[in-house]
Amino acid sequence: MTGPTASAPPSTEPESSAGWAPTPALGRAVLVAGLLLVAGVLLGRVDLVVLAAPFALGTAYALRRRPTALPQVWITSAEDGPLVEGGDVSAAVGVGNPDTVDYDLVVVRSRVSPWLRISRAGFAGAEPADPPPAEAPSAPGRGRSVADRPFVTSVPSGAAVDLELSGRALRWGRHPVGPAGARVAAAGGLLVSRAVITEPVGVRVYPRTKPFEAVEAMPRAAGLVGAHHSRRPGEGGELAGVRVFAPGDRLRRVDWRVSLRARQLHVAATLSDRDAEVVVLLDVLAEAGRSGGVDGAASVLDTTVRATAAIAEHYLHRGDRVSLLEYGPGARRLRPAAGRRQYLTVLEWLLDVRAEAAQHEPYDQVFGPQLLSSDALVVVLTPLLDERSAQMLARLARAGRFVVAVDTLPADLTPPKDRGWAEVAYRLWRLDRETMIGQLREHGVPVVRWAGAGSLDQVLRDVARLATAPRVGSR
Known part of the structure; x- marks a missing residue:
């Protein structure tokens, strides 16, 4: 490919809370706070109410700003020139945050054709810091691409990160990168979005040509231009012999050495160059x-x-x-x-x-x-x-x-x-x-x-x- 391509321009989701669901952590926090408050009121114990206060206040503080927009996901693939078998391939899975609330955790995963051996993958960009070492991409296993595992990062509000995939193209054909998907956790891990999936992008890998040279003449050529020597006399570069000068022959074809020896004008006859x-x-x-x-x-x-x-x-x-x-x-x-x-x-x-x-x-x-x-x-x-x-x-x-x-x-x-x-x-x-x-x-x-x-x-x-x-x- 000669330029960057993307599966589709990132579309903005409607500003609503649809697509977000509570996590088990939110359910546990509400349950613990509720049980402690009810038990404190029924038993008349202030200490239980005090114990419930951190759970209630922490949950309310985390939910003070709830996200409304789902993340945007797209795939780009850019090559400097035609990609041939054995060449290096690179692609990127982008995740954008159109909301005004930071995404605490983003899990990105993408499918890649088995003929695109992805050996290196990682997040790049100046927006978020690098993920912790536990989340860093590991070395590829034998016979397995590193793109088969999920990757984790965070995305601030109004920013985007790219999961860069680089490796080697193993076989000719049209190979897909994707589909790719992302799920987001926000509000301190109390809310999680539904999976946002984007369509795959095709990568064109051209076959590697082995050295081939056929030096023999073609059986029969068709046109009067080309690099093959036909059996028909005409204008060309291949010498067919020397013959007596005839009306219509060009003077530049005169063979003076033979003409002086034979005391009669002779011309060099050539074979026409024809295409096939x-x-x-x-x-x-x-x-x-x-x-x-x-x-x-x-x-x-x-x-x-x-x-x-x-x-x-x-x-x-x-x-x-x-x-x-x-x-x-x-x-x-x-x-x-x-x-x-x-x-x-x-x-x-x-x-x-x-x-x-x-x-x-x-x-x-x-x-x-x-x-x-x-x-x-x-x-x-x-x-x-x-x-x-x-x-x-x-x-x-x-x-x-x-x-x-x-x-x-x-x-x-x-x-x-x-x-x-x-x-x-x-x-x-x-x-x-x-x-x-x-x-x-x-x-x-x-x-x-x-x-x-x-x-x-x-x-x-x-x-x-x-x-x-x-x-x-x-x-």
């Missing part, structure tokens, strides 16, 4: 593996999202157009575009990727008419856990598309530990999956495992060679 369209297709029909965050194991969705961000960043940096498609019941899509703005749009689009099971074949729903360009490179990120995914890849290959399948199934996926036939069934499933991958390769669909930099180089080289090979046609 890359379609990244995300298979979201199934999820496998357990996500351990940025420092732990990666699930299928983790690998899919991070690889998509890396591929999009690479090709958009080279000036190509990138579009995204979801192969699932939602069939979300992002139109093709180029530039820095498209990359930021891609990151925002990836935050909403979810695994969804589909009851029917989503092929026709995902691939509408005229949706895919015939020259586009289709990179399919799939765990190949659903037979419909393999059928989709085969149909794209039969339609003449340039398809590359990237296997996103975790390599360290462990078999089930149940007794009986679970391990045997797991081994049979692995064999069946390897057979499916072999059949896809027979259909002309290359299947590679995502490994960061250079994962697609060999595949793109083979696809480019097939795209430029002569095709036999029937007369």
